[in-house]
Amino acid sequence: MEWVRLSVSAVLLFSGLLIFVAAAVGVNKFKRALNRMHAAALGDTLGILFMTLGLVVWKGISFASLKLLLVVLFFWLASPVAGHMISRLEVMTDEDLGEIEVEHREDI
Amino acid sequence: MSRLKKDYESSRFRRFEKWVDGEVSPPEFCMETRAPLKRIPPEELSGPRLNEEKINAQVYDERHNKELKIFRVVNKFASVALCVTLIGVLLWTVVYLPEFGNPDNPTNNEVAARYIEKGVEETGATNFVTGMILDYRAFDTFGESCVLFIAATCVQVLMRLDDSDDKEKMKKKQAEENDRIYEPKNDLILQKVSCVLVPLLFIFGIYIILNGHLSPGGGFSGGAVIGSGLILYLNAFGFKKTERFFTEKTFRRVSLAALTFYCLAKSYSFFTGANHLESGIPLGTPGAILSSGLILPLNICVGLVVACTMYAFYTLFRKGGM
Numbered sequence: 153m154e155w156v157r158l159s160v161s162a163v164l165l166f167s168g169l170l171i172f173v174a175a176a177v178g179v180n181k182f183k184r185a186l187n188r189m190h191a192a193a194l195g196d197t198l199g200i201l202f203m204t205l206g207l208v209v210w211k212g213i214s215f216a217s218l219k220l221l222l223v224v225l226f227f228w229l230a231s232p233v234a235g236h237m238i239s240r241l242e243v244m245t246d247e248d249l250g251e252i253e254v255e256h257r258e259d260i
Numbered sequence: 261m262s263r264l265k266k267d268y269e270s271s272r273f274r275r276f277e278k279w280v281d282g283e284v285s286p287p288e289f290c291m292e293t294r295a296p297l298k299r300i301p302p303e304e305l306s307g308p309r310l311n312e313e314k315i316n317a318q319v320y321d322e323r324h325n326k327e328l329k330i331f332r333v334v335n336k337f338a339s340v341a342l343c344v345t346l347i348g349v350l351l352w353t354v355v356y357l358p359e360f361g362n363p364d365n366p367t368n369n370e371v372a373a374r375y376i377e378k379g380v381e382e383t384g385a386t387n388f389v390t391g392m393i394l395d396y397r398a399f400d401t402f403g404e405s406c407v408l409f410i411a412a413t414c415v416q417v418l419m420r421l422d423d424s425d426d427k428e429k430m431k432k433k434q435a436e437e438n439d440r441i442y443e444p445k446n447d448l449i450l451q452k453v454s455c456v457l458v459p460l461l462f463i464f465g466i467y468i469i470l471n472g473h474l475s476p477g478g479g480f481s482g483g484a485v486i487g488s489g490l491i492l493y494l495n496a497f498g499f500k501k502t503e504r505f506f507t508e509k510t511f512r513r514v515s516l517a518a519l520t521f522y523c524l525a526k527s528y529s530f531f532t533g534a535n536h537l538e539s540g541i542p543l544g545t546p547g548a549i550l551s552s553g554l555i556l557p558l559n560i561c562v563g564l565v566v567a568c569t570m571y572a573f574y575t576l577f578r579k580g581g582m
Contacts, residue, residue, distance in 0.1 A: 226457075233453045237495075240447065 161210035168202030196231035384543030384552030385473035421580035454496035461489030469563040479559040483566025490571040508582040518561035
């Protein structure tokens, strides 16, 4: 039973790590700000979820794991909104967006 | 007496000194005499994206400038060598460091032992760190809070837009108008999320401050959390909403009151030679929230100063006023 738990947590941790590596490569590889943010958002949401889930499975359910899940909740609330704000500023200030089509909406 | 060289001006050392000071005039060594480069038309350089490489090539003329070429190569190798040397020196020092966690290390002296053995008894705080920084070393922490306040004041001196004249007022208004054009305001997504997050951030910050003597945390970290909550609120709803409850007057009053209280509450021990007189407040049972005497109010003071300073920095840099 023990090794099943450990292997599940290892799989979760490694997949989280993989996502983070992909995000880091994407951030450094892409040239445009919007593309980079697209890559960075990957790690901030899915990567963090996998990492914390792996830790929770490893250590078992306790008060500390509840706190970890709260951290995930906070990140899921805060990080996409921060990304949204940055991309909005980028769209507003960058005169040369290339092939990206932007839909301007007044109500949001 | 030292022997003076007759031809000091033309000696090698003097020339080196001149070179270091940058006093060398071009004709002295080599006047650059060559045909002017073929200029790149400005349309090619400017454009949607500035072509940095081409501009650099034109400005520095790397193909003909041998000195710069050598300098670049030497610079590359020298920086690598410097990094390697620094890393080597640091690693070499690590060898001589005492073993981590060894009880005979010089850091484990009677001061740390005193904190651990008598800290809870003397300060009433179960968090040793808070007991240290707000009781044994309260003087340091007072200095730190004052540094924050002085920093905020300096930024205010540098960045504040004065609205004494009508012209100045107009300028400020225009600046705000511009601000409104370029920065996304009234963003619905941000507003909805900050409706959820700002109260949580405030509550979390207050929890950190009030639990400073019981669990990890304290005035500095809690104040930073509250300050970031204020900044988030400002970003979501704009200056009009925040000015209802936080203006420059509020900042001044809160900071002054907190620092004065701190000063008055702790200065008796500074002036009596830090011999730790009793404050008169009972220490209470360690672990309870109303315990450890003066630490809780001092934590609240530090938290208020930190929160106000963070918010003041942000508003001053963004708008030049609160």
